[in-house]
Amino acid sequence: xxxxxxxxTKATLFKYSLFSMIFAAxxxxxxxxxxxxxxDPTGVGQALGLTVFNNIAVEKASSAASQKIAEKTKxxxxxxxxxxxxxxxxxxxxxxxxxxKLSYQWLTNGTALYFDLHGExxxxxTGYFESYAIATLTGMTGSFTTPFSxxxxxxxxxxxxxxxxxxxxxxxxxxxxxxx
Numbered sequence: 088x089x090x091x092x093x094x095x096t097k098a099t100l101f102k103y104s105l106f107s108m109i110f111a112a113x114x115x116x117x118x119x120x121x122x123x124x125x126x127d128p129t130g131v132g133q134a135l136g137l138t139v140f141n142n143i144a145v146e147k148a149s150s151a152a153s154q155k156i157a158e159k160t161k162x163x164x165x166x167x168x169x170x171x172x173x174x175x176x177x178x179x180x181x182x183x184x185x186x187x188k189l190s191y192q193w194l195t196n197g198t199a200l201y202f203d204l205h206g207e208x209x210x211x212x213t214g215y216f217e218s219y220a221i222a223t224l225t226g227m228t229g230s231f232t233t234p235f236s237x238x239x240x241x242x243x244x245x246x247x248x249x250x251x252x253x254x255x256x257x258x259x260x261x262x263x264x265x266x267x
Contacts, residue, residue, distance in 0.1 A: 116129060166256045173245060174245065179264070180207075182262040182264070188260060191230065192227070193226055194226030202221070
């Protein structure tokens with residue numbers, strides 16, 4: 088069997104380099120800019136669903152700004168709307184001291200979401216969390232008393248092809264809340 092050698096001339100190397108730069112520019116404009124910065128001059132990022140990744144960050148920032156990570160008083164009732172993008176998940180947490188109570192009701196427009204209601208201890212760096220309820224439902228009503236100080240709340244995962252809005256109504260003792 089005869090071994091073939093590849094003879095690359097300067098012209099061939101230049102063509103490959105030029106092709107690589109053009110491919111990188113196309114990738115930047117159609118994939119990276121829409122996904123990372125919500126800049127989509129071609130519309131391809133929107134068609135591929137890439138702009139939803141940046142919209143989550145924008146929603147987190149605007150939600151935090153509009154709510155100013157609201158400081159709440161004991162027994163306050165609040166209704167919050169949380170958008171869960173298609174094929175994505177979000178976390179919404181409340182900062183609470185040990186033995187504080189939170190009553191809640193959340194519901195969707197009829198689309199079932201996987202959720203995990205859980206808490207993470209204050210100051211823990213190991214990744215430990217304790218789940219209080221895990222299911223796939225269109226809504227739930229209940230209450231819990233925190234077993235430890237930290238952040239407590241929901242992770243919702245949307246496996247459908249459209250965004251789902253969760254309407255969350257809470258009453259209880261907490262210092263602040265927001266998207267995590």
